[in-house]
Each structure stands twice: as C-alpha cells, then as structure tokens.
Amino acid sequence: MAYTSDSRDRVRAPPGRTAPAARNREPAHPEQPADVVARLRATFRTGRTKLVEWRIAQLRALREMLTENGPDLAAALHADLGKSATEADRTEIGFTVREIDHTLDHLTDWLRPEPAPVPAHLGADASAWTQYDPLGVVLVIAPWNYPAQLLLAPLVGALAAGNAVVVKPSELAPATSAAIARLLPAHLDTDAVAVVEGGIPETTALLAEHFDHIFYTGNGTVGRIVMRAAAEHLTPVALELGGKSPAFVDRDADLDVVADRLVRGKFLNAGQTCVAPDYVLTDPETAAALEPAFKRAVEALYGTDPSASGEYGRIINERHFDRLSGLLDSGRVVVGGDADRTTKYIAPTVLADVDPKSPVMQEEIFGPILPVVTVSGLDEAIGFINDRDKPLALYVFTESDATKSRIAAETSSGGLGHGLPLAHLTVSDLPFGGVGESGMGSYHGRYSIETFSHRKAVLEKPLS
Ligand code: NAD
Numbered sequence: 019m020a021y022t023s024d025s026r027d028r029v030r031a032p033p034g035r036t037a038p039a040a041r042n043r044e045p046a047h048p049e050q051p052a053d054v055v056a057r058l059r060a061t062f063r064t065g066r067t068k069l070v071e072w073r074i075a076q077l078r079a080l081r082e083m084l085t086e087n088g089p090d091l092a093a094a095l096h097a098d099l100g101k102s103a104t105e106a107d108r109t110e111i112g113f114t115v116r117e118i119d120h121t122l123d124h125l126t127d128w129l130r131p132e133p134a135p136v137p138a139h140l141g142a143d144a145s146a147w148t149q150y151d152p153l154g155v156v157l158v159i160a161p162w163n164y165p166a167q168l169l170l171a172p173l174v175g176a177l178a179a180g181n182a183v184v185v186k187p188s189e190l191a192p193a194t195s196a197a198i199a200r201l202l203p204a205h206l207d208t209d210a211v212a213v214v215e216g217g218i219p220e221t222t223a224l225l226a227e228h229f230d231h232i233f234y235t236g237n238g239t240v241g242r243i244v245m246r247a248a249a250e251h252l253t254p255v256a257l258e259l260g261g262k263s264p265a266f267v268d269r270d271a272d273l274d275v276v277a278d279r280l281v282r283g284k285f286l287n288a289g290q291t292c293v294a295p296d297y298v299l300t301d302p303e304t305a306a307a308l309e310p311a312f313k314r315a316v317e318a319l320y321g322t323d324p325s326a327s328g329e330y331g332r333i334i335n336e337r338h339f340d341r342l343s344g345l346l347d348s349g350r351v352v353v354g355g356d357a358d359r360t361t362k363y364i365a366p367t368v369l370a371d372v373d374p375k376s377p378v379m380q381e382e383i384f385g386p387i388l389p390v391v392t393v394s395g396l397d398e399a400i401g402f403i404n405d406r407d408k409p410l411a412l413y414v415f416t417e418s419d420a421t422k423s424r425i426a427a428e429t430s431s432g433g434l435g436h437g438l439p440l441a442h443l444t445v446s447d448l449p450f451g452g453v454g455e456s457g458m459g460s461y462h463g464r465y466s467i468e469t470f471s472h473r474k475a476v477l478e479k480p481l482s
Contacts, residue, residue, distance in 0.1 A: 057212075058211075066210070087197075105331070125178055140477075145477075149473075152470070155230055160188055164291075173185055179469075186215075228253070232256075241257040257458050258461075262407070264402075282315075283295055296409075297378075342364050349373075351369060354367030366386045370390050408455060411432060412435070414434070
C-alpha cells in the first residue's frame with residue numbers, strides 16, 4: 019500500500035500546507051487505513067476544516083495545483099488513455115478548475131442558513147432555520163476513465179462542505195494515480211486530505227473503516243460492494259454508476275447536425291465516458307439516412323484514418339480491448355470496425371441492423387462502438403427505454419416539443435439532454451447523478467454541498 023502522507027514524516031510547515039521536504043520521502047512504515055482515518059478524524063475534531071477560510075484556502079490551493087501542473091497531469095492522462103492535451107484540458111483539468119471557480123464564487127451564499135416559517139403554536143418570538151454541517155471524514159473512490167476529473171470534482175465538493183477527505187484513485191490509470199498522489203499532498207492540508215493508492219485489497223481495507231460518507235464512481239457490481247460495506251457503519255453513500263444511455267433520433271431532425279453531435283459525444287475519450295450515447299434508437303428510414311451522415315461526421319472529426327489523429331484516444335487496457343473487439347460483429351459495419359491490440363486502438367465504429375438481443379446491446383458498451391437499433395417510432399422507443407434499466411443519461415434529437423414533453427414525462431433517467439450529448443454535466447448548477455441502476459445521489463456545484471453535508475434543523479425559542 020502506498021499512502022502518500024504520514025504524520026511521522028511531516029516537518030513543520032505553514033498552516034494548511036505541508037513543507038516540501040515531506041513530499042518525496044517514502045514513509046518507513048506506511049500508515050494503515052485505520053491510522054489514516056484516525057488522523058483525519060482528529061483534524062476534523064479540531065474544527066479546522068469547518069472554517070470557511072480553510073475551505074477557500076484548500077480550493078485555491080487545488081486550483082493552483084491544477085494550473086501549475088497542467089502539463090504533468092496532461093502527460094499522465096496521455097500515458098493512461100492516449101488523451102490529447104486539448105481533451106485533457108477540456109474534460110479533466112479545465113473542467114475541475116471551472117468547478118472550483120464556480121464553488122469559490124458561490125460558497126458563502128450556498129452555506130448561508132435558510133430560515134423556515136414557524137407555526138403559530140410556537141409563538142411569534144420563535145425562529146427556525148437549516149444549516150449545513152460537514153459530515154466528517156469522507157471517502158472518494160474514483161474510476162479510470164476520467165481519472166482526474168472524477169476524483170477531483172468530488173474532492174472540491176467534499177472540501178467546500180468542510181470535510182476531511184481520503185481519495186482513492188483508480189489503479190487502472192496508474193500514471194494519473196501517481197501524479198495525484200504526488201501533487202495533492204504537496205498542495206493541500208495533509209492532515210485533512212490523504213491519497214491512498216491501490217486496487218481491490220487497498221479499497222477493501224479502506225471500506226472496513228468508519229467513514230461519514232462514501233462517494234463512489236464506477237460500475238454497479240462494485241457499487242453494491244461499497245454499499246454493503248457502508249451499511250456496516252450506517253454510512254451514507256453516493257453511487258455514480260453507468261449503464262446504457264440511449265439516443266432517440268426523430269425523423270424530423272437535421273441528420274447532419276445529429277450525426278456530428280452524436281459522433282463528438284460518443285467517441286470522446288474513445289467512448290469511455292459514463293454519459294456517452296450508448297446506442298441510437300430510430301425508425302428504419304432515419305437509420306438509413308443517418309449512415310452517410312455518420313461517415314461524414316467521423317471523417318470530419320478524425321480524418322480518413324482516425325488511428326493517425328492526435329485527437330482520438332485509446333482503450334484503457336487489453337481486457338477492455340478484448341471485450342470491445344468481441345462486440346464489433348454485432349451488426350453491419352457502417353463506419354470503422356478495425357482494431358489493433360498492440361496499440362489498444364479501436365476505430366470509431368457505427369453498427370447498423372443491430373438486433374436488441376445481440377451482445378453489444380446486453381451491457382454498457384463503454385467504448386467506441388455505436389449501434390443503431392430500429393423501432394417503429396416514438397411509442398416503441400419509449401417502451402424500449404422503459405423495458406430496460408434507468409439510464410444515466412437519455413438524449414433526444416427532435417424538433418417536436420410534443421415529443422420532448424412525452425419523453426420527459428414518460429421516461430426516467432439521471433439526466434436528459436435535448437439535442438446535445440454530455441453537455442448537461444458541464445452545467446455546474448445542474449445536479450449530476452443517476453437513478454436506479456445508474457446510481458444514487460448527485461453532485462456538482464451546490465448539489466455537492468447537499469451531498470457532503472448534513473442539513474441540520476434548528477429551532478430557537480427565547481428563554482425570556
Ligand atoms: P474502476 O475499475 O476504476 O473501478 C472504480 C473504483 O472501484 C476503482 O477505484 C477501483 O479500485 C475500485 N474497485 C474495483 N473493484 C473493487 C472491489 N472489488 N472492491 C472495492 N473497490 C473496487 O472503474 P470501472 O468500474 O470500470 O468504471 C467504469 C464504470 O463506471 C462504467 O460503468 C461507467 O459508466 C461508470 N462511470 C460512472 C460515472 C458517473 O459519473 N456516473 C463516471 C465514470 C464512470
């Protein structure tokens with residue numbers, strides 16, 4: 019186990035910051051999870067993390083970490099996922115900086131106690147309000163696909179809410195995990211923020227500890243393990259999971275615009291995005307008309323040979339490469355279809371004539387394969403969606419307000435995007451999270467404060 023901060027190793031430093039000498043030394047006896055949690059809990063009990071000044075200082079330090087070390091983080095993201103520098107900035111580093119800025123702009127407003135009307139029987143001199151209390155020591159467990167954003171954006175919320183935090187990066191993105199383990203302790207208050215690197219054994223050991231909240235992003239199988247472990251301590255959880263997010267394309271939509279937006283949303287990060295459009299649902303005529311539009315859109319974005327495009331990513335590892343290559347013959351190839359195991363490259367691929375019973379339609383694809391499934395029209399599309407698990411996102415491409423209203427009213431999904439995939443999660447004032455199999459709880463902006471705080475009810479009746 020590699021714990022990145024150790025109280026025995028610390029030298030005196032300005033408050034809220036660890037001295038550089040402490041950063042690079044490996045602790046002689048790595049702290050055990052119980053020691054890490056006890057140390058952070060002791061800090062939380064001092065009340066330091068509750069101070070708004072401390073929260074703001076930590077957020078500013080995190081921002082500085084990101085802006086000073088952007089190129090290092092981008093290099094790590096490139097090593098793990100072949101992410102281009104533009105994509106790394108847009109979807110990970112810059113994304114987190116924007117989340118920090120939004121939080122810094124609004125934090126004092128969000129934390130303001132909210133008055134509540136008092137019933138007459140308590141008398142005119144009684145007053146009532148709610149206030150946000152930090153929860154204590156929070157655990158954030160992150161996945162590999164956006165290994166910086168999905169660790170740091172929850173950290174922003176947990177710090178803004180005044181908690182001490184243990185973060186556990188994904189072992190499947192080792193370069194980013196190492197960069198975070200090196201950078202966070204060099205910038206943040208190491209008595210209140212700890213990085214624990216590792217895989218299943220390390221996470222299992224952490225989950226045995228008593229946290230005050232566990233924020234998990236990843237798949238539903240591990241989500242269940244997390245929730246079971248949390249139940250032992252009655253610890254609340256947020257589970258940010260995935261699933262098959264459909265895109266319904268209506269016959270009235272401009273198909274060049276639709277194809278362009280679907281291609282951008284689907285093939286970003288080589289399709290390894292939790293809210294990527296998983297499959298297209300449309301009628302047979304629209305499906306046929308979409309085929310040339312998809313070809314044009316892929317070529318416009320990545321050229322005739324996407325393997326040569328610096329903007330196109332790679333599959334995280336051989337296991338996922340093998341899983342995805344096994345799905346390539348689930349339909350007729352319209353675009354792409356080629357793959358190279360040595361470079362973990364799978365071309366941006368669109369499949370037509372896909373049977374809903376085919377392998378590609380059984381589980382979340384989480385890779386650059388876009389199947390098109392045909393339905394007779396809106397009624398069947400709504401039935402198709404409702405027959406399956408509630409998705410993390412649902413996308414609708416139509417000019418018809420009636421169609422938009424029907425889908426909004428008759429389906430359930432974590433988020434709903436009209437005309438543009440993925441973008442809802444960049445709106446900091448919208449909650450981001452799933453429902454049913456796609457998860458529980460939400461975050462971003464003020465919703466992170468809700469998630470990482472207890473909203474305490476307070477009543478006051480003067481004694482005289
Ligand atoms: P992953 O394999 O990196 O696992 C996520 C975390 O769980 C890691 O930190 C890992 O160490 C830990 N973990 C793995 N097995 C464990 C076990 N047995 N016990 C305890 N901890 C364990 O990532 P993943 O699950 O492959 O991520 C992909 C999934 O995550 C997809 O389903 C995707 O849709 C979903 N996802 C959701 C969101 C969201 O915001 N809702 C974002 C990204 C990914």
